Amino acid sequence: MLRGKSVVEDSDTLLAKGLIPIIDLAHCGTEEHPVKSVVNRVGLQLQKALPEKGFALLVNHGILEEKLKVAWQHLDNFCSLSSDVKEHYINNIEGYHGYNQNEEENSEGEHHELRYAFNITTLKISNVHEDPLPGFEEHINELAHDFKLLAGFILQSLAVSLDLNQSFLYEKHCHMLSGDNESKLCLLYYPPILEDNEKNELFKGRLQYTYQKCASDTPDFRPESDCYKTSDVSEGATALGQQLYSSGHIDYGTFTLLAQDSEGGLEVKLPGSEKWQRVGHLPGSIFINAGEMLSIWTENRYPALSHRVIIPEQEHLRVRGRHSIAFFCHPDNITMIDPTDIHHNSSTEDDLTKPRKKHVKIAKEKVYNAYQLIKRRFKKTSNSS
Numbered sequence: 257m258l259r260g261k262s263v264v265e266d267s268d269t270l271l272a273k274g275l276i277p278i279i280d281l282a283h284c285g286t287e288e289h290p291v292k293s294v295v296n297r298v299g300l301q302l303q304k305a306l307p308e309k310g311f312a313l314l315v316n317h318g319i320l321e322e323k324l325k326v327a328w329q330h331l332d333n334f335c336s337l338s339s340d341v342k343e344h345y346i347n348n349i350e351g352y353h354g355y356n357q358n359e360e361e362n363s364e365g366e367h368h369e370l371r372y373a374f375n376i377t378t379l380k381i382s383n384v385h386e387d388p389l390p391g392f393e394e395h396i397n398e399l400a401h402d403f404k405l406l407a408g409f410i411l412q413s414l415a416v417s418l419d420l421n422q423s424f425l426y427e428k429h430c431h432m433l434s435g436d437n438e439s440k441l442c443l444l445y446y447p448p449i450l451e452d453n454e455k456n457e458l459f460k461g462r463l464q465y466t467y468q469k470c471a472s473d474t475p476d477f478r479p480e481s482d483c484y485k486t487s488d489v490s491e492g493a494t495a496l497g498q499q500l501y502s503s504g505h506i507d508y509g510t511f512t513l514l515a516q517d518s519e520g521g522l523e524v525k526l527p528g529s530e531k532w533q534r535v536g537h538l539p540g541s542i543f544i545n546a547g548e549m550l551s552i553w554t555e556n557r558y559p560a561l562s563h564r565v566i567i568p569e570q571e572h573l574r575v576r577g578r579h580s581i582a583f584f585c586h587p588d589n590i591t592m593i594d595p596t597d598i599h600h601n602s603s604t605e606d607d608l609t610k611p612r613k614k615h616v617k618i619a620k621e622k623v624y625n626a627y628q629l630i631k632r633r634f635k636k637t638s639n640s641s
């Protein structure tokens with residue numbers, strides 16, 4: 257048994273309690289012709305969901321579950337390649353594109369993968385050889401494109417939700433997956449956690465899924481020190497965090513879209529709360545959460561969601577590991593993340609009646625562009641770890 261285990265019943269999840277905003281994207285149109293009424297309705301739903309919960313579940317988003325499953329199958333095939341073949345895909349050549357090696361040595365000098373991550377940062381690069389992985393590149397590129405389109409739609413609704421011109425945010429993210437923009441699609445596989453064998457116990461002790469070095473050869477902008485927060489330690493996670501796949505963190509972009517293959521222990525802290533709560537799994541849905549840049553842009557009107565992934569208590573879930581796909585939506589690098597932009601471009605009554613003093617105060621604060629914010633965050637993270 258894993259130490260400190262506390263079984264969360266299915267009925268204990270936010271989903272089962274009916275506390276998750278579910279946003280239906282059916283009939284939303286195409287990228288060139290989004291259906292205005294759906295854009296507006298989704299905008300209204302985001303306007304309520306993001307301040308209150310920091311996240312929502314998207315359904316009927318147009319990305320077929322089958323397509324996600326095929327991507328995970330491809331990732332599994334990739335993971336089972338020998339280390340020397342995998343090495344060809346390590347992402348140190350073209351920025352962060354490609355395979356993120358993340359292995360840890362146990363006390364006997366054996367290497368174990370903690371998390372496999374394959375990133376798609378641009379749709380142009382062709383660094384996946386067809387040979388050992390037929391169809392892999394075509395499939396993941398198509399999937400990355402689908403996520404980009406979905407993000408594009410959400411950006412338009414998000415702008416509407418902030419009383420901005422519909423294209424305001426969309427235009428500031430127009431280089432997603434094409435350079436000068438830190439957005440990426442990340443295919444993730446966390447190998448199963450086995451237990452009850454002495455060696456493995458030792459391995460688990462060093463496992464440090466909490467201490468996510470998952471992108472150790474690339475900037476992983478998450479606050480690593482978070483894994484030692486007492487709130488992570490409470491409610492079933494041990495001090496070393498053996499029960500966490502991913503420690504408590506916020507994402508740094510505008511928002512993240514996350515698909516999961518099953519109930520894999522995703523937990524969130526609702527805005528204003530210090531309590532970790534299990535989300536629950538709605539098959540086929542995509543989880544959307546606000547990132548740090550959106551919270552800066554909106555002066556915390558849409559707070560960045562704290563989340564983590566805990567290793568499921570249920571043996572049958574644990575032994576099959578976890579697959580997920582995250583699309584980190586970032587503004588173009590040169591975009592100034594300036595809250596006054598949102599004020600100036602919006603025309604709500606509230607905005608018009610806001611005291612002038614407030615604007616003066618905002619104007620005085622230093623404004624960074626998206627790239628500078630990422631660098632600053634990275635610097636902070638590496639200083640604290």
Ligand SMILES: O=C(O)CCC(=O)C(=O)O
Nearest residue numbers: 444502507514565580582
């Ligand atoms: O793997 C997951 O499902 C979550 C990953 C995550 O939150 C992240 O990489 O930022």
Ligand SMILES: [Fe+2]
Nearest residue numbers: 505506507563
């Ligand atoms: Fe995250």
